[in-house]
Amino acid sequence: MNRRALEAICQTFAPGSEGVADAVLAAANKHLGPAERRQLSLLLGTFGRGFPLLSPARREAALRAWCDSRIPQRRAVFVALKQAALSFAYMRSESSWARERWEAIGYPGPTGTPADPPPRRIEPLRVERDLELDCDVCVVGSGAGGGVAAAVLAGAGLDVVVLEAGGYWSERDFDGAEDPGYDRLYLAGAAAATDDRGIGLIAGACLGGGTVVNYTTSFRAPDDILEEWAGHGFPSDELGGSLDAVCERIGVNTEHNEPSRRDELLASGLRSLRWHVEETPRNVLGCEQGRLCGSCGLGCPLGAKQSTLVTWLVDAQAAGARIVVDARAQRILVDAGEARGAVARSNGHDLHVRSRAVVVAAGALGTPPLLLRSGIRNENVGRWLRLHPGTPVLGVFDEEVRPWEGTLQALYSDQHRDLEDGYGVKYETVPVLPGFAAAALPWRSAAQHAALMDELAQTTNVGVLLRDRGSGRVTLGRDGSTRIRYRLSDDDLGRVRTGVDGAAQILEAAGARKILSGHSRVVSYEPGRRGDRAGFLRDSDAAGWGPGRCGFFSFHPLGSCRMGASPTNSAANPDGESWEARNLVVADGSTFPTASGVNPMVTIEAIAHLNAGKLAARLN
Ligand SMILES: Cc1cc2nc3c(=O)[nH]c(=O)nc-3n(C[C@H](O)[C@H](O)[C@H](O)COP(=O)(O)OP(=O)(O)OC[C@H]3O[C@@H](n4cnc5c(N)ncnc54)[C@H](O)[C@@H]3O)c2cc1C
Known part of the structure; x- marks a missing residue:
């Protein structure tokens, strides 16, 4: 690859930054497929011809032209390069440029590992040669779905093997550093996105999956959504017991809701508007609710977050389950219409698991490719992908907010939950560290971006989280790679727009001096001084x-192998079993018939609990 061109691009985004091109290349080599690497190489070849020779001002103009291009592929390239260059520039603690920027911003740096971390609870099975394993059930994935399924099945006396593609990281590794945290814990180092890079896809990819990195918000599926799902043939009337069992095991409570400054500002805006605000139920025990919590998206160093890593997987192991990490399932073995095991690669070795049943819980982005590679052809596999796309509205205050600190999400608002037919938005705020902020903030020039970063300590966000009615699709590319197509429908965008207006109202009512949208161009106003909300929306x-054009992120991929009453409109039956293979059970976020509109972890765990319980009853 043309390193010189990449270096010139990185230096244009963040002049003076250190080691960024090499970090981007290392990440590309690790996380991109062969086709994407070829594309990057071609692109850098194009840039390489003239870009490094341009003056700094002309280089900036060239990047802006890509940002504003009418050609979507050019904008996609701009987004990818901008996010990679700026996040690596700001998150690498070995870079003195990054440390100087942290000091200028007031960010104190990563929290560091705990002095006295709890002992490691899981002892993964080591794979040091090609291996064959026999068991009753092979569970693929160890996140919200897989972790629960493993515990339920092992608890029912079945012999369980869990295959997890990611590594095992625990409290002693959780030092709050974005680098190497994203690389270890997140899908594609947190750089995954839809094919057009319109929506960043943020998902956990380690032992414990999303439950290790998530924000602990623990809503049950609302009754009206369960009613809607019943209309799809989903067994809503059976879910209540599983929701109770899950909330009990992961300790859902509202006793750890000391608001961060972000949450206080959210609540202050909502209260002055007389809008709905409520405490967020959370799955934490002994949560610090302070400095450490802002980095909890990189794992909780106290073990307070009740992820599957400290709950269900521990139960599964205690009941005899074998847990294999760094083990990516490549194919499910299906023989005579029945699941018979899985083939995986682990540490360069072949792993062959023979079983009586397989539970697939690789997440809504991972389950469809695995099923498609295994010859499951139902047309609903990969369809109906929901993302809960979210976009931030930022508020800059005169006071310090320190968005990298404080309880993850102590409060939320459902004021605009139902804008039309049960579809609307939720308002929540998320913690923000410098690397993530640098990638998300608009870049029109290095100086303009640096000025926004200089205000990071005074900046909060209101996330507009959409319950999407439209859907996308997960497919396999010709080279076998995962393709994710998703375009926000005009109908959904109308509700996003209302949400952005609502978030601006909240921030204005809370006293923000400047309000910015998540657009690639700088769209902002200063209440009472420059512009107004109507102009902001225009x-x-x-x-x-x-x-x-506008930055969206998804933390909740859902629905891509949905459960339902018939193979014509769902990928799995009301027990979560594939319509095409007996004892091949789906048990993760992909099972949702439609978007839940609430943060989905508890509902996913409950569905896994229910589906695994039924499978255990059949096998026993
Ligand atoms: C930063 C962040 C914050 C979030 N905050 C919240 C929140 O506050 N509340 C909430 O309810 N939800 C939250 N979520 C979402 C929630 O965590 C996810 O919806 C949930 O974890 C999804 O569960 P799952 O079982 O479908 O998939 P995951 O938990 O993603 O687990 C899938 C696992 O399968 C593994 N895998 C994939 N392919 C393979 C393969 N071929 N072989 C073996 N293993 C494979 C992956 O590595 C991963 O570990 C958040 C998510 C993120 C990323």
Whole structure:
């Protein structure tokens, strides 16, 4: 690859930054497939011809032209390069440039590992040669779905093997550092996105999956959603017992809701508008609710977050389950219409698991490719992908907010939950560290971006989380790689727009001096001084809402192998079993018939609990 061109690009985004091109190349080599690597190489070849020879001002103009291009692929390239260059520039503690920027911002650096971490609870099975294993049930994935399924099945006396593609990291590794935290714990180092890079896909990819890195918000599926799902043939009337069991095991409570400054500002805005605000139920025990918590997206160093790593997987192991990490399932073995095991690669070795049943819980982005590679052809496999796309509205205050600190999400608002037919948005705020902020903030020039970063300590966010009615699709590319297509429908975008307006109202009511949208162009106003909300919305519309125009993130991929009453409109039956293979059971976020509209972990765990319980009863 043309390193010189990449270096010039990185230096244009963040002049003076150190080691960024090499970090980007290392990440690309690790996380991109062969086709994507070839594309990057071609692109850098194109840039390589003239870009490094341009003056700094002309290089900036060239990047802006890509950002504003009418050609979506160019905007996609801009987004990918911008996010990679700026996040690596700001998150590498070995870079003196990054440390100087942290000091200027007031960010004290990573929290560090705990002095006295709890002992490691899981002892993964080591794979040091090609291996064959026999068991009753092979569980693929160890997140919200897989972790629970493993515990239920092992608890029912079945011999269980868990295959997890990611590594095992525990409290002693959770030092709050973005680098190497994202690389260890997140899908594609947190750089995954839809094919057009319109929506960043943020998902856990380690032992414990999303439950290790998530924000602990623990809502049960609302009754009206369960009623809607019943209409799809989903067994809503059976879920209550599993929801109770899950909330009990992961300790859902509202006793750890000391608000962060972000949450206080959210609540202050909501209360002055007389809008709905409520405490968020959370799955934590002994949570610090302070400095450490802002980095909890990189794992909780206290073990307070009741992820599957400290709950269900521990139960599964105690009941005899064998847990294999760094083991990516490549194919499910299906023989005569029945699941018979899985083939995986682990540490360069072949792993062959023979079993009586397989539970697939590789997440809504991982389950469809695995099923498709295994010859499952139901047309609903990969369809109906929901993302709960979210976009931030930022508020800059005169006071310090320190968005990298405090309880993850202590409060939320459902004021606009139902804008139309049960579809709407939720307002929540998320903790933000410098690397993530640098990638998300608009870049029009190095100086403009640096000025926004200089205000990070005074900046909060209100996340607009959409319950999406439209859907996308997960497919396999010709080279076998995962392709994720998703375009926000106009109908959904209308509700996003209302949500962005609502978030601006909240921030204005809380006293923000400047309010910015998540657009690639800088769209902002200063209440009472420059512009107003109506102009803000007009400028947002002018900047556009399409891919590469406005930044969206998804923390909740769902629905891509949905459960339902018939193979014509679902991928799995009401027991979560594939319509095409007996004892091949889906048990993760992909099972949702439609978007839940609430943060989904508890519901996913309950579905896994229910489906695994039924499978155990059949096998026993
Ligand atoms: C930063 C962040 C914050 C979030 N905050 C919240 C929150 O506050 N509340 C909430 O309810 N939800 C939250 N979520 C979402 C929630 O964590 C996920 O919806 C949930 O974990 C999904 O469960 P799952 O079982 O479907 O998949 P995951 O938990 O993603 O687990 C899938 C696992 O399968 C593994 N895998 C994939 N392919 C293979 C393969 N071929 N072989 C073996 N293993 C494989 C992956 O590595 C992964 O570990 C958050 C998510 C993120 C990323």
